[in-house]
Amino acid sequence: MIRVQSQPFEVGEEQRLLLDGRRDIGAVVSFTGLVRDFNERPDVQGLSLEHYPGMTESSLAGIVAEAEQRWPLQAVNVVHRVGHLQLGDPIVLVMIASQHRRAAFDACDFIMDYLKTRAPFWKKEHTASGDYWVAERHTDLQAARRWEAS
Amino acid sequence: MTLTHLNANGEARMVDVADKPESRREAKATGAIHMHPATLQRLVEGQMPKGDVLATARIAAIQGAKRTHELIPLCHALPLSKVEVDFALDDARSCVHVTAQCRLNGRTGVEMEALTAVSVACLTLYDMCKAVDKDMVIDSIQLEQKSGGASGNYYRTTPIVTGQGGSGEVSLGTLSSAGEPCVRVKCLAELRERLGVGEINVPFQRMASTDIGGLKAALKDMDSRFAGLDEGRTLCAVNQVMAGDATPLTADDEVAFFPPVTGG
Numbered sequence: 001m002i003r004v005q006s007q008p009f010e011v012g013e014e015q016r017l018l019l020d021g022r023r024d025i026g027a028v029v030s031f032t033g034l035v036r037d038f039n040e041r042p043d044v045q046g047l048s049l050e051h052y053p054g055m056t057e058s059s060l061a062g063i064v065a066e067a068e069q070r071w072p073l074q075a076v077n078v079v080h081r082v083g084h085l086q087l088g089d090p091i092v093l094v095m096i097a098s099q100h101r102r103a104a105f106d107a108c109d110f111i112m113d114y115l116k117t118r119a120p121f122w123k124k125e126h127t128a129s130g131d132y133w134v135a136e137r138h139t140d141l142q143a144a145r146r147w148e149a150s
Numbered sequence: 151m152t153l154t155h156l157n158a159n160g161e162a163r164m165v166d167v168a169d170k171p172e173s174r175r176e177a178k179a180t181g182a183i184h185m186h187p188a189t190l191q192r193l194v195e196g197q198m199p200k201g202d203v204l205a206t207a208r209i210a211a212i213q214g215a216k217r218t219h220e221l222i223p224l225c226h227a228l229p230l231s232k233v234e235v236d237f238a239l240d241d242a243r244s245c246v247h248v249t250a251q252c253r254l255n256g257r258t259g260v261e262m263e264a265l266t267a268v269s270v271a272c273l274t275l276y277d278m279c280k281a282v283d284k285d286m287v288i289d290s291i292q293l294e295q296k297s298g299g300a301s302g303n304y305y306r307t308t309p310i311v312t313g314q315g316g317s318g319e320v321s322l323g324t325l326s327s328a329g330e331p332c333v334r335v336k337c338l339a340e341l342r343e344r345l346g347v348g349e350i351n352v353p354f355q356r357m358a359s360t361d362i363g364g365l366k367a368a369l370k371d372m373d374s375r376f377a378g379l380d381e382g383r384t385l386c387a388v389n390q391v392m393a394g395d396a397t398p399l400t401a402d403d404e405v406a407f408f409p410p411v412t413g414g
Contacts, residue, residue: 033414049413050339052406055390080413084305092414112414121413122339133340136383136410
C-alpha cells in the first residue's frame, strides 16, 4: 500500500493494520524518517514537503514493484507526508513484511535508497535565518547505486 | 467556535487575559508591494527623493508593531521582546516582499503586531516611493504562522501541490489561443521559485523541433527567466514519466521541469 498524505501517521497502528489477520508473516522491518533540528544549517525549525501528484505515487509504485521482484515479500507499506512538518514529526514510513528477516531488511533499505533519489518530493527547510530548498546529497546517490551493481 | 471579543450580548469587549498562563508567543506575517520595474530599480540604486527607503520602512514597521494596540480597538498593549522585519527585492515580479516576525513571552498572541508591522512597512514603502510611482499595489498581507497560546500553532498551508499555486507562484497564463496545439509546462519546487514561473502553455508553432530540446529553446525565447533551466541539474518529465532532451512531444502533453529530488 502506498500513501502520500499531509496527516501524521502512527507506526504502531500501521503495523497492526499490516499484520491484521495474517499468520504467514515471519518478519516485519520498518524505517521511519523524522524531521530533525539540524541539516544544512544548525537551527532547523520545520520543513515543507512538495510533491508532484500522480507522478509521486506512480514512482513509489515502481520502486515497490522492483523490490517485490528482487525479494520474496509478503506486504509492503510506504507512507510519505507532504505539506508543513514540525520538528520530530514523522516524514516517511517504509514497512516490509516477509517470511524471513533478511528479505525485509534488504527491501526496506533498497526502497529508502530509491525513494530518496527517484521519487519526486522536495524539501524546503525553515530555519531562524530563513528558508532554503534542500540540495541533493552525493551520499544518497552513492547509496542508491549500490543496488545496481549487485 | 466562539468569538472571545464579543460578550454575552454580542458587544465588543477586551478579553481578560490576567489568568492565562504566560507562554512564548511568536508570529510571522508577510505582504508585498508591487511597483513598476523602473521604480524598483531606483529603489535598489537608492535614488528615491525621500532617501533610504528600506531603512525607513523597517523602523516604521517596528514602531507600528509596538503601537498596534493604539490602532486596533480590542488589542492589548504588549511588551514585545522582538520585532524583526525583512525585505526581499523581487526583480522577476517587480515587487518588494515584506516579512515581519514578532515575539514575546506573554498571555496573548502577537499575530496582530506582525500583521501591523507588515502593513505599516508597505504603507511606508508606498509613501517613500509615491513621488515616482502612484500605481503601486499592496497585497497579500497575511499571517504565515503563529505559535504558543491556547489556540495552538498555526501554519498557513499553501497547498504545496503542483498546479494549485504554491508559494510565490506566478503563472504566465495561457499564451496560446483556444484550440491551438500546445504543451503544458510546469516548473516545480525550487525551480518554480527561482524562475518565478509555475505554469505556462507553449504553442507548437513556437518550437523549432517538437521535443524537449525544442521546448527549452522556445521557453528561453519567450521569457529570459527560462535561462535558469540550465543552472544546476534540472530534471524533466513528460506526462509524469522521466524524459530527456530528445523525448518527442505531442499536443496536450504535460511537461514538468524540476530540481533533483530530496524526499524521504
